[in-house]
Amino acid sequence: MKTNTSYQSLQLICVCIALLPFTTTLAGERRPNIIVLLSDDLGWKDIGCYDGPVKTPTLDQLASGGMRFTNFYSGAAVCSPSRAVLLTGRTNVRASIYSWINDDDQRSHLPKAEVTIAEVLQRGGYATAHFGKWHLGLPSNKFPDKPTPADHGFDYWFATGNNAQPSHHNPRNFIRNGKPVGMLEGYACDLVVDEAVSWLENRSDDDRPFLVNIWFHEPHAPLAAPEGLVRQYGEQSDPAAVYSATIANTDQAINRLVEKLHEIDEPENTLIIYSSDNGSYRADRVGKLRGTKGSNFEGGIRVPGIFYWPGHILAGMVEDEPAGLVDLLPTICGITGIDPPPVHLDGADLSQLLVRELIGNSSPRQTEWFERTQPLFWYLPLSGPAVAIRDGRFNMVAYRDGRLPKDYEALVEIKNRIEALLREKGIFDEETRGSTLDKQLFEGFRDSEAERLRGQFIRLNQFHESWIPGLKQTQFTRFELYDLRTDPAQKTNIAIREPLIYAKMKSQLLKISKSASDEAFDWSSDNPAPSREPTTLVHRFSSDYRSPFDAFAYMNRIPIEVEALEDQAGLASRIESRLANQEGRVQIKLPPTMKRDAFEGFKLAAGIGTGSESCFTCHQLPALGHVHRDQPVPTLRNRTYTRQQLSKSLDSEAHKVISLDEPTADRIFAFLQTLSDVPAAKFRPLILNATVLDTTGDIK
Numbered sequence: 248m249k250t251n252t253s254y255q256s257l258q259l260i261c262v263c264i265a266l267l268p269f270t271t272t273l274a275g276e277r278r279p280n281i282i283v284l285l286s287d288d289l290g291w292k293d294i295g296c297y298d299g300p301v302k303t304p305t306l307d308q309l310a311s312g313g314m315r316f317t318n319f320y321s322g323a324a325v326c327s328p329s330r331a332v333l334l335t336g337r338t339n340v341r342a343s344i345y346s347w348i349n350d351d352d353q354r355s356h357l358p359k360a361e362v363t364i365a366e367v368l369q370r371g372g373y374a375t376a377h378f379g380k381w382h383l384g385l386p387s388n389k390f391p392d393k394p395t396p397a398d399h400g401f402d403y404w405f406a407t408g409n410n411a412q413p414s415h416h417n418p419r420n421f422i423r424n425g426k427p428v429g430m431l432e433g434y435a436c437d438l439v440v441d442e443a444v445s446w447l448e449n450r451s452d453d454d455r456p457f458l459v460n461i462w463f464h465e466p467h468a469p470l471a472a473p474e475g476l477v478r479q480y481g482e483q484s485d486p487a488a489v490y491s492a493t494i495a496n497t498d499q500a501i502n503r504l505v506e507k508l509h510e511i512d513e514p515e516n517t518l519i520i521y522s523s524d525n526g527s528y529r530a531d532r533v534g535k536l537r538g539t540k541g542s543n544f545e546g547g548i549r550v551p552g553i554f555y556w557p558g559h560i561l562a563g564m565v566e567d568e569p570a571g572l573v574d575l576l577p578t579i580c581g582i583t584g585i586d587p588p589p590v591h592l593d594g595a596d597l598s599q600l601l602v603r604e605l606i607g608n609s610s611p612r613q614t615e616w617f618e619r620t621q622p623l624f625w626y627l628p629l630s631g632p633a634v635a636i637r638d639g640r641f642n643m644v645a646y647r648d649g650r651l652p653k654d655y656e657a658l659v660e661i662k663n664r665i666e667a668l669l670r671e672k673g674i675f676d677e678e679t680r681g682s683t684l685d686k687q688l689f690e691g692f693r694d695s696e697a698e699r700l701r702g703q704f705i706r707l708n709q710f711h712e713s714w715i716p717g718l719k720q721t722q723f724t725r726f727e728l729y730d731l732r733t734d735p736a737q738k739t740n741i742a743i744r745e746p747l748i749y750a751k752m753k754s755q756l757l758k759i760s761k762s763a764s765d766e767a768f769d770w771s772s773d774n775p776a777p778s779r780e781p782t783t784l785v786h787r788f789s790s791d792y793r794s795p796f797d798a799f800a801y802m803n804r805i806p807i808e809v810e811a812l813e814d815q816a817g818l819a820s821r822i823e824s825r826l827a828n829q830e831g832r833v834q835i836k837l838p839p840t841m842k843r844d845a846f847e848g849f850k851l852a853a854g855i856g857t858g859s860e861s862c863f864t865c866h867q868l869p870a871l872g873h874v875h876r877d878q879p880v881p882t883l884r885n886r887t888y889t890r891q892q893l894s895k896s897l898d899s900e901a902h903k904v905i906s907l908d909e910p911t912a913d914r915i916f917a918f919l920q921t922l923s924d925v926p927a928a929k930f931r932p933l934i935l936n937a938t939v940l941d942t943t944g945d946i947k
Contacts, residue, residue: 278583279556280517281368281458282508283575284501285333286494287326287380287410287467290527291549292534293494299532301494302479305502309519309555314564314601318731319552320571320637321525324541324627326409327355327382329524329572330462334363334383334399336576336587336594340626341763343770345718346710348384350408353712354770356384356393362588364576365400365458371585374402374455376446379439379462381406385422395425401460405442411435411464415493416471418464434471435464436493436500444507451511461504462524465493468690472496486680486690490529515558518582522572523550528689537737540689543625543635543644544737559602569637570597571623591762595619622752624759628718629710632725636756640732641745643752645723651714654707661704662688665697712770719764726753816911 293299296310322332327348328339334357335342348355357363365375377396384393385408396404404424411418419430421438431438443459450457465472472492474483479495481488501521508517526533526547528540538544552570554560573594580587581598600617622638629651632644666684669675674694679687688705692698728742728749742749768775 277516278371278373278456278585279559280456280508280512281364281373281579281583282504282517282519283333283364283458283460284519284521285330285379285460285462286497286521286523287462287464288525288527288540289466289494289523289550290529290532290534290539291536291546291551293466293491293527293532294498294551296553297551298534300480301491301498303494303498305498305505306521306551306553309505309521310553312557312562313519313553313555313560314566316552316554316566316568316570318567318569319522319550320569320573320623320625321523321548321550322572323625324525324543324547324630326380326467326524327384328627330381330383331357331361332593333524333572333575334365335361336364336573336592337361337590338573338593338624338626338759338763340628340760341591341593341766343766343768344383345712345715345767346627346629348382348409349706349709350385350387350393351389352706353710354390354775355712356390357399358768359394359398361399362590363399364579365396365460367400367576367580367585367588368456368458368583369400369402371583372455374450374453374457375400375460376403376405376443376457377401377460377462378405378443378446379407379435379460380409380411380464380467381462382409397424403446405439406462407464410467410469412469414469414471415464434473434496436497439463440500440504443504447507447511456516463497463500465497466490466527468528470690484677484680486682487529487531490532515556518554518556518559520575521551521553521555524572526550528686535736541627541630543627543630543632545642545731545735547630548625548635554601556601561603564603566600568600568617569623569639570595570600573623591766593621593624593759621759622755624756624763626760626763628714628721632727633721634723634756634760636752636759637731638752638755640730641748641752642729642731642737643749643756644727644729644737645753645756646725648722648724652711652717658704658707661700661707665692665700665704668697668700669694715767715769715771719767719769721760721764723757723760726756728752 290299291297294301294303294306296303296307296315322329323339325347328344328346331337331339331342331344339345342361343358344355350356365377369375381396381404383399385395385406386393387408396406404422406422407418407420408422412420415435417430417432418435418438421428421431423442433441439461443461447457447459470486470489470493472489473496476492476495477483477488480491483489505519508514508519525540526536526538526542526549530539530546533539533546533549536544536546536549538546540547542548571594574597575594577587577592577594577596578598578601579585581596582602595617597617619638622636625635627633628647631646633647635642635644662684666675669678669692672694678692678694678697688701692701726742726749727740728745729737729739730741730745731737734741
C-alpha cells in the first residue's frame, strides 16, 4: 500500500515498551545449570564418537545421550579469537581480537564493552565460575590495567593467561581470583576439574543455577600425560601417543566432573556443552579435511560439538545443520529465557534445534524451518585464506590482497638456526620425532637453546598491533567457492560453475567483514578502546523530524531536575516509579491535535506489508527522542548497563542539575536488573496491539 499522505503529520509521541522479566524457559520454570567444556587444539577426528583414535568413553556417553553435530565449528582457527567468539556470540574481529594474545607485549584483550555469556547469566541470577585456560588478556607488567575474568562476569576464577607452563604436568602459572598460586602437583585437566568440583561442593547453600566454564589446556603443546595412558597409544618418545594420552586424561577428568554434577543435582537440570577452540595442529587428526590449526579451511575450524541435557535433548541425535561456538550465547539465552545483549550477534539461537518436540511416540519434529540471518563467518588476518563463510552446504574463502609486513627474512634465518643447532648436537631426529621442523615449531623442543630460538620465532611471527590501521582497509582477492556436501576436502573450486551462488556469497563475505572491521578497536591508537554505548531496546520511531508531543518520553528517562524538597531517596523512588509504571504493557498517549482515526490509519499502514509493500518505504515517521539543552537524555531501559556505564550515563550534560550519590546510584542499578528489554522482533506486534490513551482519558 502506498499513499501520498505524509505520516510526519501524525506527530506521534514516544512509545515506551517494556515487559516483565522472563522467568520461564524451554525446560519449564527452572533455569538449567550450564557447563561449557572446551578443549584446546583438539581436532575434528580425535575423539571416539567422531571416529577418532582416542578412547573417550565419557564424551562418547555424552554424545549418545544427547546431540552430536557433524558440522560444528570453532569461533576461529586459533585460541584467543575463538574464545572471544564463544563468550560474546560475535565474530572475533568485531570483538576486537585479531589473533592470539601475548599479554607481555600486546595491549589487546577482550574489551570490557563486550557482553559475555557470564555477564548475561549473572544478571539473570546465575552463579558463575571459570576454570582453566583464559587467553583473553590478563594484567601484565607492561599492561597492568587489562581486565580479568571477574570483569567479564565470573564470580570466581582459576585460570592461566595462556598455556600451562612448563607443561600440562605440575604447572606453575595458575592464578586464583587474581592471586598466583605457584606450582601445583598434577596434570592440568585434573587440577581444573578438582577446582571446579571444590567450588561446586562449597556452594551447597546456594540455590542459584550456575554457569561453570572449564577450558582445558589439553592437547595444546607443551604436552604431558600419565605414562600409563601414553603406553596405550605408543612410546613416550612418540608425540602422537602423548597427544592422544592428554585427550584420554581429559576424558577421565570430565567423567569425575559429570559424576559430581549428577551427585549435586538431577541430570535433567544441567546442560553440558563440549567442543574445541580450533582444529588440531596435527594433520592426521582432522580427517580428510583441508588445513590444520591456523587455517580458515575446514581442518582449522571444524571441531566436535556435543550438547547433553537429559530429558530435554533427545538421546542419540546426530545433527548435520552447520553450527558453532558463535551460537552459544544466543542459544543459552534462548534456553534460559534471558534476553540477549542488544548488540549485533553473529550467532543464531539453536535452542529449538536442540530441544525438539516428539511426534507420536518416537519421531522428532523436523527442523527445516531453522534459518540463519547471516552465514557462519571467520576472519583471521594472519591466516591464508584470511576469511571464510559458510551458508548452508556452500563455503567461500578469500585471501588478503598483499602480504603482512612481517620480517620474513628474520623468520627464515631463525628457523635455519634452529635446524643447524639441532643437527650440530645430533638431536634433530630426536627433537622432530618423525615429524617436520615446521610442525615441531607448534609443539616445542626439549633442548633449551632451540626452545629459546623458538620463542624468538613465535614473537616475530605473532600479530603486531601496528598492522591494525592497514588491516581495516584490507581488500580481498582470490575468492574460492566449495560445495561441502559433495567436496568436504575442498579440492574443487566451483566458482565458475555456480556464478549466482558465488556472487551472493562474495557480497555477504565483504559486507560482514567490513561490518566487523568497522566495529573493531584499533589497539595501536592512543585511545584503542573507547566506551561503546550499548544500543537501547526502547524503540521509538525515528526520522529527521522531531515531534513536539513527547509527554511520555520521560517514562524511560532519568529526571533532569530535582523537585522541591526532594532528597536522594525521593529522587530514586521517582526514577524507579517511572520505570515500573511501564512494566508489562505498551501504552500510547495521543497528543491533543491527533484524532483516533489518524492513529488507526497509522496502525493499518504499519500492519500491512514489508519492504516494497510497506507505506514506510516512501514515508518517514517522526523522531521522538527526548532532548534537553541540545543534549540527548540517556535511557535507563538497558539491562546490559554495567554499574560503571550507569555512572557515565548519569554524568551526561543533561543531568548537570542533579547529582545522585553512590548509594542511590547503587539502588537504581539493582532495580534496573529486575527489568526486561523488548527484542526488536516483538516491537511491531506490540505496537499494533497497544492500548491507546486519548486526551479525554478514554482507554479503548
